[in-house]
Amino acid sequence: MFDDFRFWLETVFIKRTVPPPLERMQLRPDDSPANPLMIQFFTWDCLHESLSWWKHLEEEIPNLAEQGYTQIWLPPPNKAAELDGRGYDAYDLWDLGEFEHKGHIRTRWGTREELLSACSAARRHGIDILIDAVLNHKLGADRHETFMAVPSNPDNRLKDDGPPRLIDGWTAFDYPTRNGKYSSFRWTKDHFSGVDWDQKTQTKAIYRIVEPGHKGWSRNVDTELGNYDFLLGVDIDHSHPAVQEDLLKWGNWILGTTGAAGFRLDAIKHFDRKFLLSWIQHVRKRTGNDKMFCVAEYWSADLDKVIPYLRFFRGETSFFDVPLHHNFHLASRQSDSFDLRQIFKKTVVGLQPGDAVTFVDNHDTVSWELLDCHWMQDSQSLESWVSENFKTQAYALILLRASGYPCVFYGDLYPNREGYSERTAKNLRILVEARKYYAYGPQQDYFSEKNCIGFVRKGDRSHPGCAVVLSNKSGPATFKHEVRMNVGLANGGSSYRSLMTQEGKVAIDAQGWGSFFCFANSVQVWVKV
Structure with a gap:
């Protein structure tokens, strides 16, 4: 209790001297005005049937670039304690699948040469690579x-x-x-x-x-x-000078070796935050890259526990919005008893949107009883999978809104045995397309009903904008919600069509108002005809 109070006291008066991290860090390798988008390119149990994981990644990079992804979060590329280890069981950070250990040279994901080839392909296609840094154990x-x-x-x-x-x-x-x-x-x-x-x-x-x-x-x-x-x-022990120096050297080396643009920082609640802040700052300085990207995993659904960390890191890293993910999880479990008007309550994106990397699910949220986890059994406490009944709605709320920086989960996009749904994947591809072409400009919310909310993106000079309506109401699929929303005077007299169902039109009056609908427990994305 005393340490909690001491940390709160240390951070309560901290003032930022830099812009929010998502404004200062590199989210794409070029100056394109297109929306940036991250993908976590792995699940906990993933393997390809015929290719190494790095070869599979390299094959998919052209498709990912075409869809609009600008960053790829890789699994830890370092040698693990076991051949099947995901890299979170870190043995040697400096071995990327180059040296023999316990009879094997490759990691679970492939060899060093395959990794570097995939990283090179990503750069050629305008996608940044993010390294998962396991620095705790x-x-x-x-x-x-x-x-x-x-x-x-x-x-x-x-x-x-x-x-x-x-x-x-x-x-x-x-x-x-x-x-x-x-x-x-x-x-x-x-x-x-x-x-x-x-x-x-x-x-x-x-x-x-x-x-x-x-x-x-x-x-x-x-x-x-x-x-x-x-x-x-x-x-x-991060207080040991030799440890500090080796980890600092590694940060510089791994970025230089792979050409990566930054890091996902694993399990930061478990190791010295003062060292981590110094590590981020020193790696930025040593690499000469002020825009180096960082996103930290502080796993807590309690925003009050996250806030002191947001203050302490002074904008040096963004944070995964675990409280928002938890709200998605609750919404999927509670069905229409969950009030959608509260979906952003006590979340990072609701409090400090410039700090929030939003996500629906990741490798830590899967149903662990489905997997053979060995040493990771202690992580069952993280299980908080977002069920299929709310997954499309959740993705619409992170992909199409103006706030936060969304991360798509490989397991929701590619077939796998850890909770994949073909329906969700199909909807997700449509939403990613809508983010690429339509979800721009000022945002207006229409959060007036418990089980149906809507919002409008007004567009910009290059993109026409969109209107989004989503529902968590159980019952007949034919039940229809309507939300009256304004898409702007410039769109007065036009009509809008649905991207999700390819059917139905909404007439817009001369003042820019239209009655946009969606069916029970679904999402509709409306764009100008």
């Missing part, structure tokens, strides 16, 4: 070491669960096959604050290292479970 050490540690209470890491004892922890990372290429740094027990396994007793627990020189858990982390520094595996 490591797994898959080459050998274990003996040291003193104390078990922490799993429900309150600030309390000990027993006396100090000698344990054998997997903390030595020698990288014998890489042999110092790119980085000569070797990790040992001196560079970590905790582990989750004692090889000596074959016991799983949260052990805090208490050797001389160790400072314990960082205080600059989330206060969930007392102190949320430890997440999994071997917890990195």
Whole structure:
């Protein structure tokens, strides 16, 4: 409780000296006035039937460019602890599928050459690459070491669960096959604050290292479970100067090697926020790229917990709008008992739209019981999948509105076994097209009914704008809502057609008003004929 108050006190008076991150960072590789759009190009369990993932990505890049995507968020490209590891079980950040480890050279996603080829193809097609940076922990050490540690209470890491004892922890990372290429740094027990396994007793627990020189858990982390520094595996001590320097060098190196434009920052509630802020600033300075893109994953549906982080980072990174995703999840579960007029209540995009990367689902929100997750079973608490009955509505609310920067999930666009719906994918492609060609200009909201809301984008000199109506009402599909909205005097006397159903027209009167409709539990996007 005290640490919560201390953090709030530290951040409450922070004033920004730079524009909001989405105004200052690069969202597309050119100066095109077209709407930018991100795609997360992976799911948790994804693999291609005949191609490596990087080859699959390279094949899809022309299609993604044509649809209007300007950024691709890649899965962590680094060598994982296991061949099937997604990269969040980070073994070696400097190995992109180049060196043999446990009998394999490639990562789950492919080889270094395949990755760099896909990154090059993206640049040729006007798409930026984003690297998923896993800087909190490591797994898959080459050998274990003996040291003193104390078990922490799993429900309150600030309390000990027993006396100090000698344990054998997997903390030595020698990288014998890489042999110092790119980085000569070797990790040992001196560079970590905790582990989750004692090889000596074959016991799983949260052990805090208490050797001389160790400072314990960082205080600059989330206060969930007392102190949320430890997440999994071997917890990195970000106060160690050698650790800081190696991670700073890696940030510069990975951008230079891949030509990427920035980062998705994994699990930031779990490691030292002061180090992370310094890391972002130093990588920007070292690369000479003031527009380097960053989006942080702070997973909390509680906006009050997110706000101090928004203040603390002073516009140096954008944030995934987890509170908005949670509202989408609730709307999909509650059906027409959910009040659509409250959909943006207590969200990042509602409070600070220039900070918000909006999304519907991602790899952390899937139904974990469908997957074989091994070491990620602890992440079941993140399960908050948006059901199909509200997924199209949710995408309309992030893709077609003026606020926030939307991210599309691969699992909603491409066939997969983690919740794919052909209907949703079809609707999503239409909405992405509408974003590319129509969703521009000033926005006017018409949020007057609990189960049906609408909004108008007035367009600009190059794009005609659109009108959007969506419903969460259960019942007969023939039930029709109508929302009277104004599309502007310039469109007076015209008519509008539907993009979603390819049927029906709306007549616009001389003052720009029209009665736009949609059916129960659906979306309609209307554009000028």
